[in-house]
Amino acid sequence: MGVMFSWPSSTLRLFESRNTTLHRPMTEGELALFGSLSSIGALISTPVAGMFLDRLGRKYSSIIFGLMAVISWVMIISCNRVEVLLTAIFVSGLSGAVFLVVPVFVSEICEESIRGAMTSGTMIFYGIGMLISYLLGGLLEYHMMTYVCLTLSVMVTVMLSFLKESAPCLLAKGMEEEARKSIAFYTQAKIDSKEVMEEMNILRRALQADLDTPDATPEEEKLKPLDKPKEKLSTYQFIKRSRSTRQALLMCFVIMTAAIFQGLVVIQVYAEPLFEEAIPNMSATVCSVLMAVVTIVAGLLAAYLTEVAGRRPLMIYGSIASGLTCVLLGTQIHFHWGPNWVTAVVIYLFAIMYSLGAGTVPYVLAAEVFLPEVKSFVTMLVVEWAWLCNSVILFIFNPLLHAIGLGPVFYIFAVVCFLTALYCIVYMPETKGLAVDAIQTLFIKRRKGREY
Structure with a gap:
């Protein structure tokens, strides 16, 4: 995503010049849209990602928004019209929802001792994407750069398919067996190991937090039965x-x-x-x-x-x-x-x-x-x-x-x-x-x- 969001910085002058690779030079209004449409796309896609996270899960939400980047590069490569390019920039902006999806996903699959470092990786790799974009823009010809960026987007999306859904997401849906498999996958432990069972108990306690006694300590929460019936609340009721x-x-x-x-x-x-x-x-x-x-x-x-x-x-x-x-x-x-x-x-x-x-x-x-x-x-x-x-x-x-x-x-x-x-x-x-x-x-x- 860092590649696409910083891509305009290396192509702005090319697109407004007479030697543009597009079918005509961009106007001033189009250049303004070129720099801002990605942010508009992210603004629109973030609420959608909030719904997808619970309905589709963290893994498939990541894949869907990763595909937005693939689609945008395909559009840029396949057509040189200004209108198509601007549409592609907007589509790429939809992938900005990863700023929501990735930190949530990462925080749920890593250990508490490294959670902060792993979650902050979102911004680190965004910066790496910017660096790649600046380097490619300065070293490669325009068309070669677009093919390299498409290849990177495809590789990332394919690699996401090999991950497992996060255990908290699976457990919230009542899929205990899949949740155990997920914990075992990310901890490299056996599915029936003590480590996996302890993590499952921690997740159950977090999901069964008692809202009526919010002052309870974590130690007091551990003494509560894990099979206590729990009132199903809407998101609004829970927050209230x-x-x-x-x-x-x-x-x-x-x-x-x-x-x-x-x-x-x-x-x-x-x-x-x-x-x-x-x-x-x-x-x-x-x-x-x-x-x-x-x-x-x-x-x-x-x-x-x-x-x-x-x-x-x-x-x-x-x-x-x-x-x-x-x-x-x-x-x-x-x-x-x-x-x-x-x-x-x-x-x-x-x-x-x-x-x-x-x-x-x-x-x-x-x-x-x-x-x-x-x-x-x-x-x-x-x-x-x-x-x-x-x-x-x-x-x-x-x-x-x-x-x-x-x-x-x-x-x-x-x-x-x-x-x-x-x-x-x-x-x-x-x-x-x-x-x-x-x-x-x-x-x-x-x-x-x-x-x-």
Whole structure:
């Protein structure tokens, strides 16, 4: 997905030139659509993915949205009309639902001790996709690049077919035997082993969480009979009765909003003119590749630190560091207190700090803090909200830029960064290595005395 979402950056000038590979050059309006249709597609597909996760399961949802990328590349290769290309970009955007599907899937098939690192892999591999796109765009001829991208999309979709559905999803549907097979598959254990049986018991307890006694500890939950009859609740009824779910959802909304309005998406959109000012002798392609490499390395470090340092410290200190780099970048652009290369260095520093905190932690939290009964739906709400926030910040940036200038815009981003850190200090619990039922109790404790 990272390949397709960043593909316009390497083809924009080609499509607007007289030497375009299309049947005619794109107009300004079409170029604007070319850059935004993928986000519109993701905005539409995310609610659909929320329904698919429960009805079709995590595995088949991944395959379906992976096929969207395959279809889009086939359309691009088979026809050179502008209208078909724009339609293909929209179809590729439908695969943006993987930002919802993949973290949910991964969080359910990996062990709690590595859940944060594995879930953050979504953003790491998105960055790798961007890097591949930048490299292919700079090294390969247009048609060769499209065939390589189609091959990559087909390979990923085929490999997904060899995975098994997640055990929580199967158990929620009453498929206990298949759930045991899934656990055995991902843990490389025998289906009747003690390890598999213990994991099944943990999943049953999570699925049978008692909403009427939300203050119960995980130890008290273990003493309850696993075969207790359970009232079947709709998603709305579950959220209404579960105070901890509502608290977790509110926290995810606030942190996701704050993370996006810290401004990295603006840096990504306007990186080229900033780099042209900072390092005029270096090509835009090289600068873009370096930006992608920095993001990937920072993402890998974040994946490691989420399990070593924890989610909360990363979010707090990452936001503070991002705020400081925004202040430096804003003053450099506003007052030009340093050489031009300082701008490039601070941009890279901001990308690193953001990736360590706000670029990773919100997605990890969204995938791990909700109970299985409502996980698909509420995670869909969080991801959909993220797409909306992305659209808003990109929509208001240009008017804001013309009104106050680029430097002061980064002062606003700095304020958001510092407010994010303050919110996390007061309201965000540490979820590292905890089962979902234990995580839910943290949100109850926060309300009673903020014991975490």
